[in-house]
Amino acid sequence: MRDSERRPWSIGDIGIRFLILGLAALLLMALQVTGRLEPIQSAATQLTSPAQVGATSVTNNVTDAVDFVFELRRLRQRNLELEQINSGLLVENFELREVERENQTLREMLDFAQTRPGLELRGAQIVARVIGRESNNFLDYIMLDLGQTHGIAVGMSVVTDQGLVGRISEVTESWSKVLLITDASSAVNAILQSSRLNGVVRGSPSGDLVMDYIPQGREFSIGEVVLTSGLGGRVPKGIPLGQVTEIRQRDIDVFQQAVVQPTVDFQRLELVMIVTNFDPLENVPDMLAPEVVPAGEPSPEEGALPSEEDAAADNAQREAP
Amino acid sequence: MNRGALYYVMIPLLLVAGLLQSTAATRIEIRGVKPDLVLLLIIAGTLVYGSRPGLVWAFIGGIALDSFSGGPMGASSLALMAATLAAGLGHRTLSRYNLLVPLGAAAIGTAIYGLTYLAILFVLDVFNIVQHRVPLVEMVQYVLAPAIAYNTILMLAAMPFLNRLPESQDI
Numbered sequence: 001m002r003d004s005e006r007r008p009w010s011i012g013d014i015g016i017r018f019l020i021l022g023l024a025a026l027l028l029m030a031l032q033v034t035g036r037l038e039p040i041q042s043a044a045t046q047l048t049s050p051a052q053v054g055a056t057s058v059t060n061n062v063t064d065a066v067d068f069v070f071e072l073r074r075l076r077q078r079n080l081e082l083e084q085i086n087s088g089l090l091v092e093n094f095e096l097r098e099v100e101r102e103n104q105t106l107r108e109m110l111d112f113a114q115t116r117p118g119l120e121l122r123g124a125q126i127v128a129r130v131i132g133r134e135s136n137n138f139l140d141y142i143m144l145d146l147g148q149t150h151g152i153a154v155g156m157s158v159v160t161d162q163g164l165v166g167r168i169s170e171v172t173e174s175w176s177k178v179l180l181i182t183d184a185s186s187a188v189n190a191i192l193q194s195s196r197l198n199g200v201v202r203g204s205p206s207g208d209l210v211m212d213y214i215p216q217g218r219e220f221s222i223g224e225v226v227l228t229s230g231l232g233g234r235v236p237k238g239i240p241l242g243q244v245t246e247i248r249q250r251d252i253d254v255f256q257q258a259v260v261q262p263t264v265d266f267q268r269l270e271l272v273m274i275v276t277n278f279d280p281l282e283n284v285p286d287m288l289a290p291e292v293v294p295a296g297e298p299s300p301e302e303g304a305l306p307s308e309e310d311a312a313a314d315n316a317q318r319e320a321p
Numbered sequence: 322m323n324r325g326a327l328y329y330v331m332i333p334l335l336l337v338a339g340l341l342q343s344t345a346a347t348r349i350e351i352r353g354v355k356p357d358l359v360l361l362l363i364i365a366g367t368l369v370y371g372s373r374p375g376l377v378w379a380f381i382g383g384i385a386l387d388s389f390s391g392g393p394m395g396a397s398s399l400a401l402m403a404a405t406l407a408a409g410l411g412h413r414t415l416s417r418y419n420l421l422v423p424l425g426a427a428a429i430g431t432a433i434y435g436l437t438y439l440a441i442l443f444v445l446d447v448f449n450i451v452q453h454r455v456p457l458v459e460m461v462q463y464v465l466a467p468a469i470a471y472n473t474i475l476m477l478a479a480m481p482f483l484n485r486l487p488e489s490q491d492i
Binding site: 013014017018021022024025026027028029031032033037041044045048051052055056058059062063132133134135136137138139140141143169170177179183184185204205206207267 | 339340341342343344345346347348350352353354355357359372373376377379380383384386387388389390391392393394395396397398399402406409435438439442450451452453454455456459460462463464465468
């Protein structure tokens, strides 16, 4: 049929198409919420995982190459001879550098595991590879190449040697999704290392973390390290979360807040560890031992601190008009 | 019948863009905001071919996005379809060769896509179906506004390519 003979389409045509596709999208949403989409999602992911791994690998290589080019330019400006030798060696060892970097990460992770014997980590398959990242700007998730068949379950903590990354939010047979601590929905019970004040660390759209529910009248300082408190028993105790960069204190508020810079570099996440089991009573390593609390002051463990769920619910109420 | 090359390769392009969105796009983030490659592709397609095929691309592109997302399946499809309707409004009446049309479509499309997606998350959270906290003001300030600027600049960069595509017939 020639185009000129086509019936010009109307708003009704588009409306019907929008309605049908919209209903299909809602149906998919309902199927996912009820868990009936999981087999299809799992199968689809098994198909797309190799492509995702490949794309991630290519992206890493391209990024390395771009970084390398910039580095090359600077080196050329400083010393042409050294640059020529350097570029030859780097090209030759390009793949070896990748392996070396991975080895370094693994060594650091091994050291992390040895300093925290209370965490049961997944033996040889302790390390999961980040195969994908959240596709939109409004959520913060990553996808890992381990799933139910590797013993991964919803709620498990995900860490690197730098600190807490997040928690497993969704698992299929062969892959899992991790809700990062920077997501606005995330809430983790935390403690300030020096002042021993408890609070709840939430993610925020700005990319920083916000430690909330810090009692009024208690002093803490910028630069303090924030650790997981282990309260609630869902996340191991003593895992670094970040460092305080700003204190928000207003007399009219019930609690103080602290803006926390995460210790984990979320831009460069490649390998992570999944804590499959841990002893909730694990002692914090010596270097993280609590300081002496001044006499007469309440213990930081005292008082009813809101749970992570309560905090999330409370946050939702605060946001409501 | 001259539909142009883009029409026929649109679906494979969308799938590749969805894959790149979850892998490569994070490497070109600016202050934590990455470009919406799938959205831009659909807006470009809609400017050339109109809303009718655009809606189908939006649905497929949304599924590709949600496959690599922690968000609810179908939410991106609905948000992209809303953006497509907005981008396609001027398909017959405005010339896409006018600089302001693609830039406006990218800006308005991104805004509608973002607000629709956030609205879906908000509704699902309110009804306790899927829990995703949506701090709307912060999301708009730190995520949506920079994303509008980023996508608009990328659309400007894509203009020379877009202008080389032949004018489509109604499909």
